[in-house]
Amino acid sequence: MLPASLDEAVTALAASPAAVPVAGGTDLMGAVNAGLLRPMALIGLGRINELRGWQYQDGAAQLGAGLTHARMGRPDFAALIPALAEAARSAGPPQVRNAGTLGGNIVTADPSGDTLPVLAALEATVTLVGPEGAREVPVSHLLTGLDPMRGGELLGYVRVPLLHAPQVFLKATGRSGPSRSSVSVALVLDPARRAVRCAVGAVAPVPLRPLEAEQWVSGCIDWDGDRAIDPAAAAAFGEYVASACVPEPPGGAAPGSGQDGKDGGPGAAAVRLRRTVSVLARRALGRALK
Numbered sequence: 001m002l003p004a005s006l007d008e009a010v011t012a013l014a015a016s017p018a019a020v021p022v023a024g025g026t027d028l029m030g031a032v033n034a035g036l037l038r039p040m041a042l043i044g045l046g047r048i049n050e051l052r053g054w055q056y057q058d059g060a061a062q063l064g065a066g067l068t069h070a071r072m073g074r075p076d077f078a079a080l081i082p083a084l085a086e087a088a089r090s091a092g093p094p095q096v097r098n099a100g101t102l103g104g105n106i107v108t109a110d111p112s113g114d115t116l117p118v119l120a121a122l123e124a125t126v127t128l129v130g131p132e133g134a135r136e137v138p139v140s141h142l143l144t145g146l147d148p149m150r151g152g153e154l155l156g157y158v159r160v161p162l163l164h165a166p167q168v169f170l171k172a173t174g175r176s177g178p179s180r181s182s183v184s185v186a187l188v189l190d191p192a193r194r195a196v197r198c199a200v201g202a203v204a205p206v207p208l209r210p211l212e213a214e215q216w217v218s219g220c221i222d223w224d225g226d227r228a229i230d231p232a233a234a235a236a237f238g239e240y241v242a243s244a245c246v247p248e249p250p251g252g253a254a255p256g257s258g259q260d261g262k263d264g265g266p267g268a269a270a271v272r273l274r275r276t277v278s279v280l281a282r283r284a285l286g287r288a289l290k
Contacts, residue, residue: 024099065103083167087114117201121186166288187284210244238282
């Protein structure tokens, strides 16, 4: 089935509830090839032009769920939402970026999905469209299952507030070049609220917001001046974020105990993970405040 509009797609899904909606198909085909999924039917969303662009709407950008990573990585989009563009550019090799979509990233909800921490930090919302109409849900509520998609619903749009302020996305991977995140950090400044918002991806099933660390570091910034921060405070912020997002390894991390990340003892992986989160959070804050 190849509907030409979002309404037609909703109708097609209502007529065939067992069908699986597909846009880029990067995650779907991976699941099919691995033998994890055998869809009875597919509803192709690639012909729905209204889902492939974006528009300004009351201080926000309304993004179609069919926007590809390649399209989000272009300079005009980067000028709009820099952190989301950077996440899209690093989402994988060209063939994945050309096919994979923003909506697919959200619905699949892979913990290492690069756009997810950015959307969490920006406090984006999604518009879900179904037989009973449309409703708006925070991305964080959708990902955590607090307000999940209902039967017959499709993800139509993503609404992202435009902050017109610095925002940064950084990631660590296990190899060079575009590849799956082992840790990712999105950080945005919100000068209107004198706030820093941060989200950490790939370390848990959903992006994590270290709210206490955000509140603490927001009080350390000279919002009325040049937005400077003491280097010691920036380093402390990184540690604060890491401790909030990655559990303390068993028995602590005393040097020479096998838990300081220098060998393979118990807790070494957790120590390395905390260290990586700390470094990325500190660097993201430093870049945003330049």
